[in-house]
Amino acid sequence: MSARLIDRLLQLSGRERMLLALAAVLVPLGLAMTLLLPLQERRQAARIARSEAQDIQAWVRARVAEKPSLTQAIPEISAAPIGTSGVEQGLIAARLRPALSALSAEAGGGIDLRFDRVDFGVLAHWLTTAHPGWGYEITQLRMEALDADPGYVAAWISLSPAQR
Numbered sequence: 001m002s003a004r005l006i007d008r009l010l011q012l013s014g015r016e017r018m019l020l021a022l023a024a025v026l027v028p029l030g031l032a033m034t035l036l037l038p039l040q041e042r043r044q045a046a047r048i049a050r051s052e053a054q055d056i057q058a059w060v061r062a063r064v065a066e067k068p069s070l071t072q073a074i075p076e077i078s079a080a081p082i083g084t085s086g087v088e089q090g091l092i093a094a095r096l097r098p099a100l101s102a103l104s105a106e107a108g109g110g111i112d113l114r115f116d117r118v119d120f121g122v123l124a125h126w127l128t129t130a131h132p133g134w135g136y137e138i139t140q141l142r143m144e145a146l147d148a149d150p151g152y153v154a155a156w157i158s159l160s161p162a163q164r
Helices: 002-011 014-073 083-093 120-129
Strands: 100-105 111-119 136-145 152-161
Touching: 014 120, 014 136, 083 100, 083 111, 111 120, 120 136, 120 152
Parallel strands: none
Antiparallel strands: 100 111, 111 152, 136 152
16 A cells, blocks of 8 residues: 555656645644634633633622621711712712713612623722712622623612611
């Protein structure tokens, strides 16, 4: 079998042998590039998404663990809710106003905020440092990591007047 292959190769011209050798190298290389590179890119994207999800979970766990100590240290809130304009001023001070997609007042004095794309670190810092004197408590908080933007989330926050 190998003798026939050698005879066949010897019948080819030098240029034909060079092209055949080049094809023997380029075809497997092309297959590897078209099959393996997309797999590697998807794997890297999955690792980044997993890391971001773990970061969000760690932040939420830290806030949950921190909540009992914070609520014990907070004096009784006597301030009236600051309203949508007060919340908006807080967002402006935290430089979150441009990222705010919707701010609406609800019946009963509640406020709903929606961020379609916001930096997670900045939003987390604002939520962590928001003073309880604003007269609201967070009743709902939902965040979703954005696959297209590492470090950014979509967030929905519902505030209701604090119970006195």
